[in-house]
Amino acid sequence: MRITKLSLTNFKSFKQTQTVKFAPVTLLFGPNSVGKSTVLMALAYLQQILQKRQCNPQRLDVLGGKFIGGFKNLVHGRDLAKSIKIAVEFDKQKYIGQSYNEVIDLLAHELNFHHNSPSEFQTAKLEFEISWSKALNTAYISSYKVWLDNEFVASLSSDSGLKQPIIENLNYLHPLLLPENHNEWLEEQFDDGYKVHTALEGKSLGLKGFEKPHWRDISQGETWPPEDTEDWPDFTDYSFISHLHELLNDNRLTSKYMDDTYIVESENAKYWHIPVSFEGYVGALPVINSVLKTPIDLDNDPQTAMVHEVLSDAIVAPLDDLLSLLESSLSIGPLRNIPDATFQANPYPQQSDWHNGIAAWDVLAQADVELLRKVDSWISSKDHLDLGYGIALKVEKQFAEFKKVSSIDNHEKVEKQLESMIIEDTFQKETKFTFDEKNTHYEYALWDADNHIDVRPSDVGVGVSQLMPLVVAALSRDKGLVAVEQPELHVHPRIQVAIGDLLTQLDNSASFLIETHSEHLILRLLRRVRETHFNENPLAKKITAEDISVVYLNPSDNGVKVIHYDVTEDGDFTKDWPQGFFEERYEEQ
Amino acid sequence: MLREYAVDPDAIYRNLDTLHRFVTDFNAENGRVVSAIPRKWLAQQKNLIKGLQLGPVAKTRVLGKLEKINDVSLINGYTIPAQLVNWIDQALHVKNGANLNAIISTQVCAQNQIYDYANMFAHEPNHWEIDKTISVQRVAADMANAISHSLRLATCVYYVDPYFTPSDNRFVAPLMAFIQKIQQGKTKIVTIHTTDKNCDRAGFINGLNLIIKPLLPAGLTLKLFIWQRPQIHDRYILTKNVGYSFGHGLDEAEYAAALNVNIDRLGESARKEQFRYFSAKDDLNDNVISITGQ
Numbered sequence: 001m002r003i004t005k006l007s008l009t010n011f012k013s014f015k016q017t018q019t020v021k022f023a024p025v026t027l028l029f030g031p032n033s034v035g036k037s038t039v040l041m042a043l044a045y046l047q048q049i050l051q052k053r054q055c056n057p058q059r060l061d062v063l064g065g066k067f068i069g070g071f072k073n074l075v076h077g078r079d080l081a082k083s084i085k086i087a088v089e090f091d092k093q094k095y096i097g098q099s100y101n102e103v104i105d106l107l108a109h110e111l112n113f114h115h116n117s118p119s120e121f122q123t124a125k126l127e128f129e130i131s132w133s134k135a136l137n138t139a140y141i142s143s144y145k146v147w148l149d150n151e152f153v154a155s156l157s158s159d160s161g162l163k164q165p166i167i168e169n170l171n172y173l174h175p176l177l178l179p180e181n182h183n184e185w186l187e188e189q190f191d192d193g194y195k196v197h198t199a200l201e202g203k204s205l206g207l208k209g210f211e212k213p214h215w216r217d218i219s220q221g222e223t224w225p226p227e228d229t230e231d232w233p234d235f236t237d238y239s240f241i242s243h244l245h246e247l248l249n250d251n252r253l254t255s256k257y258m259d260d261t262y263i264v265e266s267e268n269a270k271y272w273h274i275p276v277s278f279e280g281y282v283g284a285l286p287v288i289n290s291v292l293k294t295p296i297d298l299d300n301d302p303q304t305a306m307v308h309e310v311l312s313d314a315i316v317a318p319l320d321d322l323l324s325l326l327e328s329s330l331s332i333g334p335l336r337n338i339p340d341a342t343f344q345a346n347p348y349p350q351q352s353d354w355h356n357g358i359a360a361w362d363v364l365a366q367a368d369v370e371l372l373r374k375v376d377s378w379i380s381s382k383d384h385l386d387l388g389y390g391i392a393l394k395v396e397k398q399f400a401e402f403k404k405v406s407s408i409d410n411h412e413k414v415e416k417q418l419e420s421m422i423i424e425d426t427f428q429k430e431t432k433f434t435f436d437e438k439n440t441h442y443e444y445a446l447w448d449a450d451n452h453i454d455v456r457p458s459d460v461g462v463g464v465s466q467l468m469p470l471v472v473a474a475l476s477r478d479k480g481l482v483a484v485e486q487p488e489l490h491v492h493p494r495i496q497v498a499i500g501d502l503l504t505q506l507d508n509s510a511s512f513l514i515e516t517h518s519e520h521l522i523l524r525l526l527r528r529v530r531e532t533h534f535n536e537n538p539l540a541k542k543i544t545a546e547d548i549s550v551v552y553l554n555p556s557d558n559g560v561k562v563i564h565y566d567v568t569e570d571g572d573f574t575k576d577w578p579q580g581f582f583e584e585r586y587e588e589q
Numbered sequence: 590m591l592r593e594y595a596v597d598p599d600a601i602y603r604n605l606d607t608l609h610r611f612v613t614d615f616n617a618e619n620g621r622v623v624s625a626i627p628r629k630w631l632a633q634q635k636n637l638i639k640g641l642q643l644g645p646v647a648k649t650r651v652l653g654k655l656e657k658i659n660d661v662s663l664i665n666g667y668t669i670p671a672q673l674v675n676w677i678d679q680a681l682h683v684k685n686g687a688n689l690n691a692i693i694s695t696q697v698c699a700q701n702q703i704y705d706y707a708n709m710f711a712h713e714p715n716h717w718e719i720d721k722t723i724s725v726q727r728v729a730a731d732m733a734n735a736i737s738h739s740l741r742l743a744t745c746v747y748y749v750d751p752y753f754t755p756s757d758n759r760f761v762a763p764l765m766a767f768i769q770k771i772q773q774g775k776t777k778i779v780t781i782h783t784t785d786k787n788c789d790r791a792g793f794i795n796g797l798n799l800i801i802k803p804l805l806p807a808g809l810t811l812k813l814f815i816w817q818r819p820q821i822h823d824r825y826i827l828t829k830n831v832g833y834s835f836g837h838g839l840d841e842a843e844y845a846a847a848l849n850v851n852i853d854r855l856g857e858s859a860r861k862e863q864f865r866y867f868s869a870k871d872d873l874n875d876n877v878i879s880i881t882g883q
Contacts, residue, residue: 005873019873534628534668554869563871570666574745574778575868576829576861 001095001325002511003043003481004123009085010076012038015559017085022481023549025503027522028515030553035560036515040331040483041066042086045074046128047326050288050319053281055130055139062331064355071132071139076559080132083142087127090325093509095479098320100291100312103305113306115244118176118314121148126318128285133160140283146318148176152266153314158283165280167294167315170273171266172245173199177314183207185243193232195239199269204233237263237270247298247307249274286316288323328480330354330473334489334515338465339457357469361457363476364468372444374475378502379464380449385471385498387464392447394454397440463490471502478508488518500524504543522550530571545569552577590719590854591617591739591831593664593687595624595680597694600706602637607706612654617662617830618857620719622742624689625665626679631655661830661857664742666775677703690714727842727850733766735852736826736833740767741774743828747867750839751821753783755796759840765804767826772806781813782867784821790878797880805882813878814870825855825863832860 003022008014013035020026020039028036044062048054052061056071068074075082099119108114129143140162145155153174158165171177179185186204189196196204205212213222225232240246252274253262264273278286279293286292292312298304329351336357345365346353353359364375372391380390408414445454457465466489473482488496497520503512504525514521525548531537532544545567554561566574594615601611615621627633634655638648667683680692681701691714692703704712725731733740740746748767754760764781771779788796793813805811824835832855842848855863872879 017874021873561869561871562874563869564873566872568744570744570775572665572744572829576865 001090001092001097001321001479002509003088003090003325005087005089005125006039006042007085007087007127008038008042010079010082011042011084011086012074012076013555013560014038015076018560018562019087020551020562021549021564022511022513024547025512025525026514026549026551027525028513028551028553029517029522031555034553034555036553037334037485038560040485040513040515041068041074043088043326043329043481043483044331046086046088047323049128049130049141049282049285050323050326053285055141055282061352062326062355064333064352066333066355071130075132080134083129083131085127085129087125088322089123089125090322091123092121092321095321098289098317098324100309100317102309103302104309107302108306111300111302111306112181113243113303114180115306115310116176116178116180118148118153118174118310119317121176121318123150124148124318124321125150126322131160133162135161141280141285142283144284144286146315148174148314148318151175153177156278156280156284156286156315158280162283164277165284166275166277167311168273168275169264169266170248170314172241172271172273173267173269174314177244177310178242179244182242190233195234195236197239197241197269197271198235198237199241199271201235238272241269241271244307244310245271247303248276248296251298286319288316289320290316292316325480327351328477329483330359330477330480331483332357332360332469332473332485332487334485336360336466336469336489338462341456341458343457354469354473357466360469360472363472367444367472367476371476375471378471378475379468385467385495385502387467387495388448388450389455389460389464390447390449391444392454394443394445395440396443463492463495466490467495467499470499474502474506474510474512477510480510481513482510483513483515485515486517487514488516488521493520496520497524500528501539504528504547505539505541507541526567526571526573528571529567529569533570545571590723590736590833590852591620591622591742592690592714592716592719593622593624593738593742594714595626595683595689595692597676597680597692597706598633598637599676599695600693602641603695603707605641608641608651610706612651612658615658615662616857618854618860620721620854622662622664622830623658624680624683624687625663625667626676626683627669628665628667630663630665631659657857661860664830690716722851722853724849724851727837727840727848729762729766729841732763732835732839732850732852733770736767737770737773739828739831739833740770740776740826742830743771743774743776745829746771746776746779747782747825747827747864748779748839749782749821749823749825749827749863749867751784751816751818751824752787752838752840753781754787755793755801756788757840759843761800761804762841763839764801768806768809768811772809777808778810778812780867780870781811782816782821782870783813784816784818786818790815790876793878797878802880802882805880807882810879810881812872814875815878816870827860827864827867829864831855832863 005019005021007017007019009017028039030036041060044060047062048057048060057068058070059065059067072078072080075084097119099117101117104115125147127145128141130139131142133140141158143155143157146153151174152171154167155169156165157168186200187207190204190208213224218224249272253272262272262274263270276294276296280286291308292315296304296307298307331354333355339361343361346362347366349359349362376391378384379387403414446457446460448455470484470487487499496518500521501524528537528543529545532542548567550565550567552563552565554563568574596611596615601608615623638651643651667687669679669682673679673682677694683689684692693706694703695705697703697705697712702714704714723735725735768779793815797813801811824839826833834853834855836851836853837848838850
């Protein structure tokens with residue numbers, strides 16, 4: 001599962017809606033203070049909303065408790081009359097995702113409710129509008145909209161008093177909201193002479209084997225509909241689109257409302273939809289990881305449950321998936337802590353512990369051999385980062401000899417005696433020890449390859465300590481987004497270019513969002529794209545232009561302007577870079 | 590208005606005079622570009638510079654000039670078989686495949702259009718001196734022919750015309766003539782920058798889809814951005830190497846025989862300025878209209 005786009009409106013320095021396209025590796029460039037960190041902050045804010053229902057947080061947990069000062073400091077221009085909009089698009093890839101289909105799986109055939117699960121979508125776009133409630137003096141979700149597989153599905157909204165959130169629109173024509181037996185249902189409507197919804201005219205006629213002539217032919221006299229056809233139905237906007245549409249609206253559509261009051265327009269169709277209230281939090285946010293609760297009560301309980309499962313799959317499941325994606329992500333901040341001499345690994349590092357980089361040392365301390373081998377290879381190999389350090393297995397054997405105090409003449413004598421026993425045992429390889437073996441201690445340790453000594457995390461150079469969190473995060477995460485601010489901090493240009501290979505040579509499905517000023521990094525990636533094109537790429541994974549997204553954030557009068565720098569197949573940009581390239585670009589050619 | 594040459598390092602690094610001539614002669618703004626032979630062209634030049642034993646200031650200046658050539662006046666992307674070790678063999682291989690104008694070397698071979706850089710008075714490639722401005726009839730074919738080599742070498746093309754109208758053949762005919770030249774090279778995307786002077790957004794969408802899309806070569810993408818009227822005035826065709834200003838317009842004149850158009854090759858600073866200005870448009874955030882030939 002991977003985030004593919006993020007759109008921000010009225011969020012910090014973003015005023016007009018701007019969209020950032022994500023790739024497996026996304027590089028954010030731009031001048032200082034333009035809003036590069038804002039992109040990361042938006043995702044952290046969204047996670048806090050979904051996870052903790054906090055639209056007005058003072059601090060963002062994922063960013064290590066970074067103080068943000070609530071909604072007022074997040075909305076553009078500190079204008080409380082404006083609403084923030086955050087839209088996230090993601091691709092599930094091979095991830096199955098959340099589904100609420102339980103009763104449907106059991107009773108669908110029995111109750112003739114053959115419905116696809118809307119949770120079987122591949123891509124989703126979720127848009128959240130966060131506004132300020134004067135009445136409650138806090139921020140809330142004023143609108144939540146869902147698109148699945150690039151087609152609108154539903155919009156939910158809330159009043160500023162947070163009294164009654166509603167599903168204000170549902171696109172009953174969305175393929176994932178149409179039942180499996182929709183064609184049969186439609187043919188029955190047709191055969192029985194019921195009015196068929198205008199949006200289904202072409203489909204229903206096709207099912208009956210009719211081909212509607214072009215309007216020019218009709219205007220020139222061709223007969224339509226055919227005269228010899230009995231029970232030809234009328235087409236109207238005042239009809240139901242599907243069995244689900246009927247179930248959700250029919251018993252609430254009293255004669256009082258049989259006018260245009262509840263006709264909504266969606267895409268190219270108009271249809272009835274009577275708003276449905278639901279149990280929400282902080283406004284229009286449904287309860288996460290839970291079946292949607294509404295007052296809809298149909299003739300029988302299983303049918304009621306199945307309708308709610310469909311609604312939950314369409315509205316709640318994408319939220320669950322997004323939260324899962326955000327929770328499996330991590331953010332490494334611009335200043336990573338250097339573990340001091342008293343550092344003790346935390347066996348339970350939290351997501352927020354990554355922000356200052358300490359979680360990396362925690363993970364490293366309890367890593368399995370497979371991960372340690374990968375880390376060792378990347379930090380020590382000449383073909384990789386070549387940091388001058390590696391990971392080594394340190395084996396300590398401790399010997400002890402116990403003697404009664406009364407038998408001790410002096411310490412020196414005991415020590416010599418113990419030493420002679422060890423030497424004798426070592427050289428003669430006797431199997432029987434004349435002293436006690438207390439224990440053997442195995443420990444993986446950082447190894448200084450130049451000086452052939454083990455070192456503590458506090459002993460390594462600052463540059464290495466700044467880079468280790470990225471190395472460990474990249475090699476240990478197998479999903480989610482790994483966001484890193486300034487990975488090049490205190491790092492030599494030679495290593496900066498090698499970071500480009502680290503980001504693209506992993507065999508997991510994590511993606512990277514890198515906020516950087518390093519042109520060395522992008523130049524390595526361009527070089528690899530070029531080498532792939534000319535069949536000269538020596539690395540295992542051959543990256544192409546589609547694997548990287550280069551984004552430049554430019555300040556303007558209308559807030560931040562996002563410019564994507566498309567990369568050609570032979571590793572060049574199709575646009576001129578706003579800033580000059582460093583000389584290192586030529587080393588990369 | 591642009592010629593491409595393979596230039597032999599032996600000819601350049603003969604002495605400081607030839608090196609000085611090289612960095613002056615070969616710039617896209619002067620109408621001459623250099624083929625990247627070998628592919629790591631700049632790295633090779635840097636190695637050769639080391640052998641000249643220049644002082645630090647002179648070395649920095651020479652490197653700066655070579656990097657400038659590398660930036661905008663080097664034509665990359667040639668694949669050279671590994672078995673061709675000699676530079677001249679590599680150059681002949683590229684020349685046969687890419688239709689270079691000449692090979693500048695240390696010897697003369699008229700048959701293969703090889704010229705001695707040390708003695709260009711005796712033998713000089715055709716059209717060695719290239720005018721900065723030329724005047725052609727304002728008809729599609731002539732305008733396109735005038736800059737055909739630049740379009741073939743381009744990696745991307747900006748087509749700037751504030752009056753562009755997709756439903757008017759005066760504008761469509763030159764565009765398609767330029768595209769015909771562009772498709773002989775490796776560019777797969779042409780970007781039009783225009784205004785809504787003659788056409789609104791719906792008109793552009795309809796015109797591009799109904800009129801231009803059927804004419805586009807398969808696989809070539811045409812993008813169009815609509816700017817505010819005061820933001821564009823002049824007419825240009827810009828690539829990453831070279832830029833041209835079309836004084837009287839990028840459209841065909843109604844009385845083409847009577848009115849010529851002056852095509853002016855921009856100086857590098859002007860090209861860079863204009864290219865950077867139009868680079869600011871973004872597909873996702875500036876409502877690009879995009880069509881691709883089927």
